[in-house]
Amino acid sequence: MEVKGKENKIFLSIITPEEKVFVGNVDFISLPAKSGSMGVLPGHIPTVTRLKTGILKIINDGTTTYIGVCRGYFEIMGTKAYVLTERAIITDVENLEKTVLELKKKHDITQEITEDTKRVSQAVAGLKKL
Amino acid sequence: MEKSQEIRSRIKSTIGTRKITKAMEMIASSKIKKAQNRIFEARAFMAGIVDVITDIAGQTNSLSDPLLMPHKEEKTVLILGVTADRGLCGGYNSNIIRLIEKTVKNSISAGKTVKLFIIGTRGRNYFRYMGYDIEMVYENLSDYPRFLDAREISREIISRYIKGEVDRVIICFTKFKNPAEQLPTMLQLLPIVKQGSMYLADGVLEQLDIKVTPEESISQMPFAEILYDPSPREVLESIILEYIYTTVYGTLLEATASETGARMTAMKSASKNADDMIKELVLIYHRARQQQITMEISEIISGTFALINE
Structure with a gap:
């Protein structure tokens, strides 16, 4: 991380296994923590939190960004903060519910696929040599 | 005339082959x-996760997660072999298959039952x-592995480990060093071994080139x-x-990059060979053509001479 966090800002990185969705300084973060919504301002005590599927709100210089996250973790130490999540979608204020639904639906579908993949994999493995 | 025609069609077909290999190389x-x-993106995610685990491990001294605990007896080994769906990538597949087979044979000769995931x-x-005897086969993901694929595979493995069906999990995959060099590698996924102060297999981090340096680690404060x-x-x-999940995903990405690298190198040398062959064939073609012309000329001349002499 080359960019140093400014005095009164948090340097936030939102990372998924497939891409970095957001990297930059922010003034305020609102998180969908497992135990309820949580707001983070610069100078927050070091924390590690589990996130549930929901909307993460970032405010920087008066502009607000909404990002849908699919479970994961939030970690803040000093001026640096990380969000580690399996999937993150940048969205806007009108589509918040849609995004959450999409993330949740994706998760449900994944569950189904898991079962299907398992069956297919076993079947393919069981095929005898022709 | 027949011979030069034959050579010409060979040149044509070689040019066709070269077009294909060149295209594959470029792709x-x-x-x-x-x-x-x-790979780079996945490493960033992995480093973040390792960071959190190390912090927790530093704070709580007695960790008793089932995935950190080796089973009392080691009877069954699960081997996950990562190969490609397609060929035409040089020695990539045969190298990794050799390593998988060796690992399987070693485990069997050590008196263990082997479950093979391919x-x-x-x-x-x-x-x-x-x-x-293959237990599970996963196909159609060597081209573009997604995190979800890795998660499905990992879930299956983890559930078997927790149920006690397997006592050790090993992944055989090809590590990507650079486009021209790939390294078949073995990695123990489960149980997660404690090495030194790190609560994670250092081997894993090393194999996947993940370094959590003190400057990068965000936990510079006392754990408490x-x-x-x-x-x-x-x-x-x-x-x-x-x-x-991320470890498995990382190995899949490494394997894909290796496959692509191996294919690129193989196709490069195939194109080069085709080039050489075309050059040689063109020479032979010219020679044959000249021979033909010389022969025809001498035939005409001798014919003319015969007429003049008459």
């Missing part, structure tokens, strides 16, 4: 950049042909100050799963 070289970027059509074909929500144990339990 591979454009894909490799992307594959490398994906990723990729090539590996499946080989091990089925050789009469091995960190607040865990809901509790360190609960965060650890879930993040360890994430760690395993």
Whole structure:
């Protein structure tokens, strides 16, 4: 991380296994923590939190960004903060519910696929040599 | 005339082959950049997760997650072999298959039961042909592995480990060093071994080139100050799963990059060979053509002479 966090800002990185969705300084973060919504301002005590599927709100210089996250973790130490999540979608204020639904639906579908993949994999493995 | 025609058609077909190999080479070289970027992104995620686990491990001294605990007896070994779906990539498949087979044989001769999971059509074909008992086969993901694929595979493995069906999990995959060099590698996924102060297999980090340097680590404060929500144990339990998913995902990405690299190198040398062959054939063609002309001329001349003499 080359960019140093400014005095009164948090340097936030939102990372998924497939891409970095957001990297930059922010003034305020609102998180969908497992135990309820949580707001983070610069100078927050070091924390590690589990996130549930929901909307993460970032405010920087008066502009607000909404990002849908699919479970994961939030970690803040000093001026640096990380969000580690399996999937993150940048969205806007009108589509918040849609995004959450999409993330949740994706998760449900994944569950189904898991079962299907398992069956297919076993079947393919069981095929005898022709 | 017949001979030169034959050579001409050979030249034509070689040019056709060269076009294909050249195209494959170009596709591979454009894909490799992307594959490398994906490895890079996954490493950033992995480093973040390792960071959290190390912090928790530093705070709580007695960790008792089932995935960190080796089983009392080691009877069954699960081997996950990562091969490609397609060929035409030089020695890539045969190298990794050799390593998988060696690992399987070693485990069997050590008196253990082996459960074989195979990723990729090539590996499946080989091990089925050789009469091995394959438990699971995953296909169609060597081209572009997604995190979800890795998660599905990991879930299956983790559930078997927790149920006690397997006592050790080993992944055989090809590590990507650079486009021209790939290294078949073995990695123990479960149980996660404690090495030194790190609560994770250092081997894993090393194999996947993940370094958590002191400057990068965000935890430069005393551990006791960190607040865990809901509790360190609960965060650890879930993040360890994430760690395993990401490790598997990392190996899949490495394998894909290696496959692409191997294909690029193989196609490069194939194109070069085709070039050489075309050059040689063109020479032979010219020679044959000249021979033909010389022959025709001498025939005409001798014919004319015969007429004049008459």
